[in-house]
Amino acid sequence: MKMSLGLGLGLGSVLVPLLTLSLLVSISSAEISGKVGVNYGQLGNNLPSPSRSVELIKSLKAKRVKIYDANPEILKALKNTDIQVSIMVPNQLISNISHNQTLADQWVLSNVVPFYPDTMIRYLLVGNEILSSYSDTQTWYDLVPAMRKIKNSLRVHGIRKIKVGTPSAMDVLESSFPPSNGTFRSDIAARVIKPMLQFLNRTKSFFFLDVYPYFPWSSDPVNIKLDYALFESKNTTYLDPVSGLTYTNLFDQMVDALTFGMKRLGYPDIRIWIAETGWPNGGDFDQIGCNIYNAATYNRNVVKKFTSDPPIGTPARPGKVLPSFIFALYNENQKPGAGTERHFGLLNPDGSNVYEMDLSGETPESEYKPLPKPTNNELYKGKIWCMVAKGANKSEVESALSYACSQGNKTCDPIQPRGRCYKPDSLFWHASYAFSSYWAQFKKVGGSCYFNGLATQTIKDPSYGSCKFPGVTLI
Known part of the structure; x- marks a missing residue:
């Protein structure tokens, strides 16, 4: 928490150096927590090696990386770098771990202990978007017990710097509009979300959220303006009739819906981490707005928001840092689903830029090369x-x-x-x-x-x- 500059004025000159030091530490901490990371997916048969990928991550000036497993080659390649790392327990292990502390201990022993602390593992995520899958709802109820057991295992091994969480998509909310009406789904609110919030609050961890304004915009481009989704809006605002808060972009609306949802369950202060956000640079003919121009515009603008000093936050939490991972490092040719799924990368599989990107937020817009004009911001008519x-x-x-x-x-x-x-x-x-x-x-x-x-x-x-x-x- 930042100390108020006014606090030291009546304490005498002897405390000024201490106050200055406190401020520097506080401000430094805020800057570090605002550094932007990148999601390193591996669903491609033509991707660079882990060691080459780490060099590319550095070239993007990313200070954090999130992987979707605990790939030992990647963790070795990240050894002795200044890049903070988030690793993941696979979805299919959650139920077994939730009932077996020994299995949790073994997982941490095999996947964390050999690499820590030389590899700066700081976040351990249990599963990925578990609450969006209806194929095995039992895993929903095993999720928080598994998170507790993984946290216990870290303690057993004397590891206290790693936060435990789980990424959720926006569909954990049954209502998100207006943001003040943010409400968790009734099938998970009491049995899953409330115990999870209790765990996150007790361990001072984060609610990891995947936020993609592209999807609500593309499903309703008539009523949601593209500029509003891209952080480019000059005139469009939305006034939440209940909270009285004014919104200038779709991203803030989505994030604040979660904030109000957590508040509704009695946890108004749990920090939010943007586990994924991005915009597709390509897609199928039946998909709208997926192009290099929009992807670069969105990602550059959202990075500008994340790295702003002082922090901008959101209307419901002004001035709060939003730690983040941009999705994704590469265009991954083996990702299933619509064409957009294979076109979220900042880089092509050969390591070249899809478009220029600086995740530190320090490169002025004027220094980037011109972007190709978008050709699919409206539905294809043929x-x-x-x-x-x-x-x-x-x-x-x-x-x-x-x-x-x-x-x-x-x-x-x-x-x-x-x-x-x-x-x-x-x-x-x-x-x-x-x-x-x-x-x-x-x-x-x-x-x-x-x-x-x-x-x-x-x-x-x-x-x-x-x-x-x-x-x-x-x-």
Whole structure:
């Protein structure tokens, strides 16, 4: 906590040096905690080595790095650097650890003790977005017991500088608008979140939150202005009718919804750590606003906010430091899901910049090279088709073809013998027709052109002769 400058005025000159020292330590501490880190994901088959990656992290002037496991090669590469490190217990170990202190002890012994303190491990996160997965809800209730056991294990080994937490997505809230109405989901509030807040409060840890203004904006670009999502708004503000707080950007609204949610459960003061935030630099044809211009604009602006001195905070917590990790170090070509998932990187897999970025926040905007103008800030107005991706595994394509044809109404009739799209009798053309047909039927109810990475979108009509491929129109 910063000491008020006015406090020392009546204490006599003998205390001035002590006061000055206290202020310097306090201010220094605040500056360190405001340094920006980066998320180092590894879901790519073409990424640089850990040692090269550490050099690239340094080149971005990142002072912290978060990894999604406890990869020993990465932890070795970070040895004797000044980079603070966050490691992670895999989701699949949470339930076992929650019931077994010995297993927790073994995990810490294997994954922390060999590297600490030469590698500056400072944060140990238990799982990743556990509360967003409905496939195994039992893990929800095992989460806090696992966090407690990991913390106990650290104590057993005499390690007291490592904070324990878990990253959560915004969907832990059932209400986030207006921010003052921030409320945790009823299925987790009492049984999971309240015990977690109690743990975080007792251990002086953080609520680690993943915040992506891109997603609410892209789902409602008519009512949410792009400039408001990019920290570029000059005229758009939002007045919370209950709290009376005024917002100038979407990020602050999202973070403050969590603040009010915690306050509603009786924990108004737990610090927030931005575990992930970023903006996609590319994506699929049916995705809006994912481009280099917007990604650079968002990340540069959010870094400017994080590194501001004195700290800016948010309307609900003005002047408070928000420690952070930007997502992500690389564009990762094996991340599942929509195209944006593979395009959040600050760097390409060859180590080159997707766009210039300085995570210290010290580079003036005027020193960056001009950015390419955005071309997809509005929905694509033409037709889009779904085709087999280049290099897709043949046996996997055959399985996906069978799946697509088993869904819907007459999805694959034209590629049956004597059908108008049967020839050429090739797996590529038959599967591409099936993928397009499936997507055209099911996009409105969540169907995608992905098929576990086997498919890709195209705006070039693949139809030929009397064979007309079904396409998707966004508008």
